[in-house]
Amino acid sequence: MPTKLIIRNGRVMDPAGGLDAVRDVAIEDGRIAAIGQTLDAAGATELDASGLIVAPGFIDMHVHLREPGFEHAETIESGSRAAAAGGFTSICCMPNTKPVNDNATVTSYIIERAERHAIVNVFPIGAITKGSAGEELAAIGLMKEAGIVAISDDGRPVMNARVMRRAMETARSFGLPVIDHCEDLHLSAGGDMNEGIQSVRLGLRGIPAASEDVMVARDILLAELTGARFHVAHISSRHAVEMLAFAKARGLPVTSEATPHHFALQDRDMPPYDSNYKMKPPLRSECDVAAITQGIVSGAIDAIATDHAPHPGSEKMQEFEQCPFGILGLETAIGITLERLVHSGKITLMRMIELFTTGPDRVLDLKRGRLAIGAPADVTLFDTERSWTYDVNRSFSKSRNSPFDGYAFRGGPVATIVGGKLAWSADHVALGVPAASR
Amino acid sequence: MPGGLLGIEALDRVEIEGILDRAKRFQPRQTDSKKSDQLRGRMIVNLFFEASTRTRTSFEIAAKRLGADAISITASASSVSKGESLVDTLNTLGAMHPDAIVMRHSASGAPHFLARYLPTPIINAGDGTHEHPTQALLDARTILDRRPTLEGLRVAIIGDIAHSRVARSNMYLLSKFGAQIVLCGPASLLPPELAQLAPGISLTHKMEDAIRDADVIMMLRVQLERQHEAAFSANEYFQFYGLRLEHMSLAKPDAIVMHPGPINRGREISSEVADSQRSVILNQVENGIAVRMAVLERILGN
Numbered sequence: 077m078p079t080k081l082i083i084r085n086g087r088v089m090d091p092a093g094g095l096d097a098v099r100d101v102a103i104e105d106g107r108i109a110a111i112g113q114t115l116d117a118a119g120a121t122e123l124d125a126s127g128l129i130v131a132p133g134f135i136d137m138h139v140h141l142r143e144p145g146f147e148h149a150e151t152i153e154s155g156s157r158a159a160a161a162g163g164f165t166s167i168c169c170m171p172n173t174k175p176v177n178d179n180a181t182v183t184s185y186i187i188e189r190a191e192r193h194a195i196v197n198v199f200p201i202g203a204i205t206k207g208s209a210g211e212e213l214a215a216i217g218l219m220k221e222a223g224i225v226a227i228s229d230d231g232r233p234v235m236n237a238r239v240m241r242r243a244m245e246t247a248r249s250f251g252l253p254v255i256d257h258c259e260d261l262h263l264s265a266g267g268d269m270n271e272g273i274q275s276v277r278l279g280l281r282g283i284p285a286a287s288e289d290v291m292v293a294r295d296i297l298l299a300e301l302t303g304a305r306f307h308v309a310h311i312s313s314r315h316a317v318e319m320l321a322f323a324k325a326r327g328l329p330v331t332s333e334a335t336p337h338h339f340a341l342q343d344r345d346m347p348p349y350d351s352n353y354k355m356k357p358p359l360r361s362e363c364d365v366a367a368i369t370q371g372i373v374s375g376a377i378d379a380i381a382t383d384h385a386p387h388p389g390s391e392k393m394q395e396f397e398q399c400p401f402g403i404l405g406l407e408t409a410i411g412i413t414l415e416r417l418v419h420s421g422k423i424t425l426m427r428m429i430e431l432f433t434t435g436p437d438r439v440l441d442l443k444r445g446r447l448a449i450g451a452p453a454d455v456t457l458f459d460t461e462r463s464w465t466y467d468v469n470r471s472f473s474k475s476r477n478s479p480f481d482g483y484a485f486r487g488g489p490v491a492t493i494v495g496g497k498l499a500w501s502a503d504h505v506a507l508g509v510p511a512a513s514r
Numbered sequence: 515m516p517g518g519l520l521g522i523e524a525l526d527r528v529e530i531e532g533i534l535d536r537a538k539r540f541q542p543r544q545t546d547s548k549k550s551d552q553l554r555g556r557m558i559v560n561l562f563f564e565a566s567t568r569t570r571t572s573f574e575i576a577a578k579r580l581g582a583d584a585i586s587i588t589a590s591a592s593s594v595s596k597g598e599s600l601v602d603t604l605n606t607l608g609a610m611h612p613d614a615i616v617m618r619h620s621a622s623g624a625p626h627f628l629a630r631y632l633p634t635p636i637i638n639a640g641d642g643t644h645e646h647p648t649q650a651l652l653d654a655r656t657i658l659d660r661r662p663t664l665e666g667l668r669v670a671i672i673g674d675i676a677h678s679r680v681a682r683s684n685m686y687l688l689s690k691f692g693a694q695i696v697l698c699g700p701a702s703l704l705p706p707e708l709a710q711l712a713p714g715i716s717l718t719h720k721m722e723d724a725i726r727d728a729d730v731i732m733m734l735r736v737q738l739e740r741q742h743e744a745a746f747s748a749n750e751y752f753q754f755y756g757l758r759l760e761h762m763s764l765a766k767p768d769a770i771v772m773h774p775g776p777i778n779r780g781r782e783i784s785s786e787v788a789d790s791q792r793s794v795i796l797n798q799v800e801n802g803i804a805v806r807m808a809v810l811e812r813i814l815g816n
Contacts, residue, residue, distance in 0.1 A: 276707040277523075279622035279644030279679060349623030393601050395621035397642070 080104050081496060082117055086125030086457065090132055091430040092446035101130055103453040106496035111447060123498075123505070125457055128490055129425065132447050133165025133454025134432040136406060137440060138230075138255075138309055138333060138381035141167075141198070144185065145174025150386040150474050152186065155406070156194035157472035158384070160500035162406035163489030165454035166197040166444050167384075168436075170230040171208065178203035178214035183222035195499040196492070197454070199442060201255065204229040204243045210236055213243055220250045225440045228255035230309060231356070231401075235261055237294055244304035253305040253331075253439055258291035258316065259283075259356065268397050270343040270358040278348065280396065283358050285313035292316040296323045299330055307439050308332035310383050312357035314367035321376040331439045332371075333381040335405060336412035339368045341479065351392045351399035352479045355385065372431065373422055379435035380428075382409050386475030404478040408466055410458050411485030418460070419486060425460065432456075453496040460487040518614065518635035519809055520626055521645035522686040530651070530687060536808035537655050537801065543579055544803045553582035556814050559612040561604075562639070563589040563619040568775055568799055569639050569648070573616045576806035582613075582814070604628050613814050617641075622679075635813050643677045649774050650683035652805040654691075656798045657730055660770060664691035668766075670724040671695060672755060673734030673782055674703045680774045681734060682711070689714050698724035699734075699755060700746060721755055728765040732772045733757050733783050748781060758784045762792060770794045 081103040088099040088111060100115040101108065136159060142150035152169075159167045169186065171177035177186060183200050190198035202224035203214040208231075216227055227247055233256055234240045240256075247254045264287040269275050271282025292308055296319060299306035311317060311332045323330040337355065342365045346353035353359060371377040385402025392399050413431070417423045423431075433445035444454055468481035491501040522530070543550075558577045562570050570586055577584035587607075598606075600619075607615060614635045617625050622642030629636050640646040654664065661667060669688055675681045675697050688695050689712035697708055697717050709715050718724050725731060736751060746754070757771065771783075771793045779785045788795060 271705075273707040273710050276676075276705050277682075277711055279642050279682060282705075348626045390599070393599065395600055395619070395624045395627060397621045 079496060080120035081123065081493070082115055082120045083123045083125045083130055083455065083457070086128045086130035088130045088447065089426055089429050090447040091426055091434050092132070093448065095447070096426060101447065101455065103455075103493070103496045106453055108447055108449055108451050108453050110449065123491065128457045128459050131429045131456045131458070132433045132445050133492070133494065134163050134410070134456045135166040135168075135436040135442065135445055136164045136382050136384065136409070137168045137379060137436040139167045139169055139384040139406065140172065140386065140402070141169040142386060143173060143189065144182070148474070149388050151193070152189045152198060153193035154472060154474045155384070155386070156190070156196045156198060157500070158404070158406040159196045160492040160494070161472050161489065162408070163410045163456045163458055163492055164196060164406060165456060165492060165494045165499070166199060166442060168199045168201050168225060168440065170201055170228060171203040172231050176203050176208050177201070177219070178206050178208065180215060180218040180222035183219045183224055187223050196494050197444070199223070199225045199440070201226045201228050203227065204234055204254065205239060208232040210234045210239060213239070213246060216243070216246050216252070217250050220252055224252070225442060226253045226255050226307070228257065228309065230255065230257045233257045233259050233261065233291060237298065240295065241298050241302060244298055244302040244306065248302055248304040253307050255307045255309050256291065256295050257309045257356070258288050258295060260287045260290050263287035263290065267358075268354065269346070270360045272343060272361050274343040274346070283356070285315065285360060285364065288313045288357055289315040289319070292319050296328065296330060299323070300326070300328055305329040305331070310335050310338065310357060310381070311371070311377060312338045312360050312364060312368065314364045317367045317371035317376050320371065321374065324376065331378040332376065333379040333436070334368050334372060334377045335381060335383045336409050336416070337403065337405070337479065339365060339372065340412045340416045349396040350479070351394070351396055352403060352477050354396065354399055354401055355383070355403050356401040369417070369422055372417065378431070378439060380409065380413060380431040381436065382406055386473050387477050388475055392477045402477070404468070404471065404473050404475060406473070407471055408478065408480045408483070411466065411488040412480070414460055414487040415485060453493060455493040456489065457491040457493070458487065458489045462487060464488055518629060518813060519637045519647050520629060521638060522647045522650050522683045523645065527690050530654070530690065533651055533805065533808045533812060534655055534658060536811065537651070537804040540804040540807045541801070543807070544800050547579075549579055549581050551581040552811060553577070553580040553814055556582040556613040558582050558584045558614050558616060558810065559607055560584060560586040560616045561607065561618070562586065563624075564640070566618050566639070568802065569618060572799070572802035573639060573806050576803050576810055579803070580807055580810060582810065600624060600628065601631060604632055608632050608634050614810070637809065637813065640679050642679065644679050645683045646679040647683050648802070648806055648809055649680050650687040651809070652798055652801040653684055653732070653772060653774075654687055655801045655805050656772065656794055657770070659797070659801070660794070661729065664688060664693045667693045667729040668727055669693050669695050669730040669732065670698060670728040671732045671734065672698045672721060672724055672757065674737050675699050675708060675734070676703045676705055677737045678734050684732065685712055685715060696724045696728070721761065722764060725761050725764045728769050730770055730772060731757060731765060734774070735776065735778060736782050752781060756780070756782055756784060757787050759786045759790070762787065772798060775799070
């Protein structure tokens with residue numbers, strides 16, 4: 077029996093199709109069947125979306141699912157549940173698992189596990205080098221055949237420019253983008269937070285913004301040399317944004333993403349030595365935060381990605397300098413973006429949706445992120461007004477490392493539909509069969 | 515200060531003056547080993563995760579002079595070496611209900627992190643490269659034994675400022691009382707942001723500029739263990755940042771020389787200066803007991 081779902085009366089916003097109107101969206105057999113006014117409901121389950129935004133399924137192009145190898149921190153299943161609860165229908169997982177996703181066997185394992193256990197779409201990102209050790213190239217072509225959508229040595233960036241050049245050449249030949257976590261590891265060595273007055277005050281070793289900038293500069297030049305598509309992960313510094321704008325003005329195929337925490341928080345917001353504020357790149361200064369926001373407004377930044385990085389309490393409950401880098405992000409991204417960018421009038425709601433849909437899709441070419449007839453029925457429903465409070469202890473993630481615990485938001489995810497199926501909905505949402513067709 | 519003493523930055527002048535005044539009254543007892551019973555029945559755990567001779571001994575003596583029981587634990591001999599986490603170590607000690615924990619740790623913020631989870635008052639005896647509050651208090655006591663006020667004094671702090679918890683605590687304290695603080699050191703050990711930490715701070719790379727007209731010269735130990743790469747050889751460091759007799763003519767005629775110890779003779783200070791009449795290094799050590807008695811009394815006294 078065909079499954080049919082109608083999303084009624086929502087404000088349907090689709091950046092790719094330029095649609096912004098109150099419409100019904102009909103879904104059949106996992107695909108978008110129709111978008112129109114007062115669609116026929118015979119035999120369909122209905123979801124009342126009055127007062128809600130109905131958008132193409134959100135894509136988070138930068139998450140860490142920790143499986144295989146670190147299942148105590150997160151699994152593909154738990155991470156996918158957190159994604160659904162955050163309004164994401166597709167997530168791209170970084171290769172820093174154990175073993176590293178540097179060959180087709182690991183890629184296939186992740187894809188198979190995801191097919192069986194994930195409630196959202198999972199797209200693996202392969203390593204650039206074997207073991208992400210920065211020396212020999214990984215099996216990039218074979219991983220592409222197995223299903224990776226990009227390559228990255230996230231967290232352990234390739235320091236050798238010659239290796240990076242070869243990686244870009246290879247990626248280009250296989251039609252893959254190269255995502256770089258831009259950090260000169262020599263400049264940042266030993267650092268625990270942004271270098272500035274706060275690091276000096278707290279007696280913590282600093283990570284200078286220049287450690288990001290020099291790698292962004294290097295990679296832009298290498299992208300020009302090789303013709304590769306180059307994407308800057310979690311851009312955080314003022315100069316990096318300026319260089320992105322420069323590269324784009326030169327017509328280079330260069331893109332970037334920003335995380336919600338990098339436009340919502342600055343280094344001085346950290347309560348003293350709270351490791352839930354420790355991540356890479358670190359929370360930067362006020363002028364960097366302003367530049368990230370401006371980059372999102374201007375288009376120098378193409379996507380919002382969370383860099384969801386679960387770590388168990390046993391690792392985060394230590395001396396600050398011992399704690400690993402990274403924070404949760406999936407469940408708070410929409411709330412933070414609404415508050416900091418939309419409600420504050422910096423960007424329109426349509427631009428926000430673009431940053432979560434067509435923005436990442438243009439980088440990765442997932443053929444997702446639009447509400448076209450016949451497209452996979454990935455739909456994100458959110459509201460812009462309802463107030464709610466994030467309780468990290470109720471998170472679907474296996475970890476609890478969020479600086480936004482207890483944070484009161486205005487607007488957030490309401491329901492997440494993946495391939496036509498309701499993957500998650502907020503407590504107050506109910507699916508119903510309308511009286512007329514009972 | 516019912517919650518302990520984590521740093522000088524958060525204290526106000528009244529609190530600091532209270533401790534310094536009280537410490538002055540304890541000074542005669544620095545040389546008198548008689549115990550009082552002010553803190554009788556109180557237990558203080560000295561938990562040192564980093565080597566320390568003077569601070570640990572000084573806290574121990576201070577506790578005993580006040581009649582408290584003091585237990586000292588060094589990390590290498592404890593369960594830390596068996597892989598126990600800091601939180602678990604402190605929870606374990608906390609379950610034995612000490613009245614205060616005096617803590618030295620190589621990680622900045624380690625006592626602040628623990629203070630969030632433990633009800634026991636924590637006294638910071640030095641955390642990484644952050645603060646060393648009782649050192650600044652005993653330094654202030656030492657200066658005030660020779661000057662009527664800190665206000666308007668010109669204090670040069672010379673050496674590895676970037677990695678110095680002593681410098682940070684002293685900057686906060688001296689600044690709160692209106693002293694002029696000149697920080698001096700090699701460029702890589704003197705981040706420019708230091709000037710914004712508190713009012714009245716200026717920076718220089720020239721030792722002569724720092725010492726000129728100084729009332730107080732504070733020398734810091736070169737902390738090779740905290741530097742990724744040493745900017746200077748020992749010889750070169752001593753040439754540019756080592757305090758020698760010839761420098762003393764630039765300072766005020768009655769200027770004093772301080773050092774938190776342990777001193778490296780011939781590295782940051784010449785033997786002649788360290789042993790000169792201007793040096794108050796041993797007075798600092800003496801005042802450590804009085805100041806720590808005042809701090810313990812303040813935190814544990816009724």
